[in-house]
Amino acid sequence: DAGITQSPRHKVTETGTPVTLRCHQTENHRYMYWYRQDPGHGLRLIHYSYGVKDTDKGEVSDGYSVSRSKTEDFLLTLESATSSQTSVYFCAISPGQGVGEQYFGPGTRLTVT
Amino acid sequence: SQQGEEDPQALSIQEGENATMNCSYKTSINNLQWYRQNSGRGLVHLILIRSNEREKHSGRLRVTLDTSKKSSSLLITASRAADTASYFCAAISSGSARQLTFGSGTQLTVLP
Numbered sequence: 001d002a003g004i005t006q007s008p009r010h011k012v013t014e015t016g017t018p019v020t021l022r023c024h025q026t027e028n029h030r031y032m033y034w035y036r037q038d039p040g041h042g043l044r045l046i047h048y049s050y051g052v053k054d055t056d057k058g059e060v061s062d063g064y065s066v067s068r069s070k071t072e073d074f075l076l077t078l079e080s081a082t083s084s085q086t087s088v089y090f091c092a093i094s095p096g097q098g099v100g101e102q103y104f105g106p107g108t109r110l111t112v113t
Numbered sequence: 114s115q116q117g118e119e120d121p122q123a124l125s126i127q128e129g130e131n132a133t134m135n136c137s138y139k140t141s142i143n144n145l146q147w148y149r150q151n152s153g154r155g156l157v158h159l160i161l162i163r164s165n166e167r168e169k170h171s172g173r174l175r176v177t178l179d180t181s182k183k184s185s186s187l188l189i190t191a192s193r194a195a196d197t198a199s200y201f202c203a204a205i206s207s208g209s210a211r212q213l214t215f216g217s218g219t220q221l222t223v224l225p
Contacts, residue, residue, distance in 0.1 A: 043201070045212055045213070045214070050211065058212060059212075090156070092156075094211075097211070098211035099143050099144065100161065102146075102156075103158065104156040104157070105155055107154075107155055
């Protein structure tokens with residue numbers, strides 16, 4: 001999977017608790033992305049990063065924050081998880097200027113009870 | 114909002130037949146990409162076609178792009194059971210945003 005890992009792979013948490021998902025790459029790519037995938041919606045972009053400490057919002061950013069302190073790591077945080085954030089979360093990386101192909105991690109299945 | 118919309122939502126064919134999936138998008142694009150997702154796995158990039166290209170081939174895959182109709186098609190020839198997966202089109206819009214917007218996908222089932 002193109003040197004990209006996600007942790008944890010599965011998580012069950014309670015409403016109101018904070019959750020952090022980690023994406024780690026070994027490719028040294030500049031662009032990194034967080035998506036969520038829900039039935040009937042395809043993949044929707046949450047946040048993306050175009051360099052260390054450089055991030056921007058995607059289509060569904062409310063309730064999520066991100067941080068990128070190192071090239072290889074991109075963290076997604078749910079400050080106070082809600083049931084509507086139950087989803088499968090995918091991280092992706094892209095070489096070059098971010099207009100080319102993206103390489104996806106294996107996903108994290110998050111359940112908020 | 115979704116940039117790409119696939120048609121059909123589900124497709125079932127026999128092994129050896131060709132499979133065609135269509136995608137429509139809304140705005141001007143830099144490029145359009147197709148991805149495959151096997152059940153429970155991450156997405157895998159298949160092919161990218163730029164806005165100034167009309168057709169592209171990769172192995173058994175053929176992609177066409179019609180910017181006047183804002184549409185693309187993915188043809189898989191001589192399908193195999195292993196091609197069973199969900200297929201997504203995704204577009205990078207023209208301009209400065211580096212965001213890939215996905216459609217909701219076509220579920221392809223290839224019967225042996």
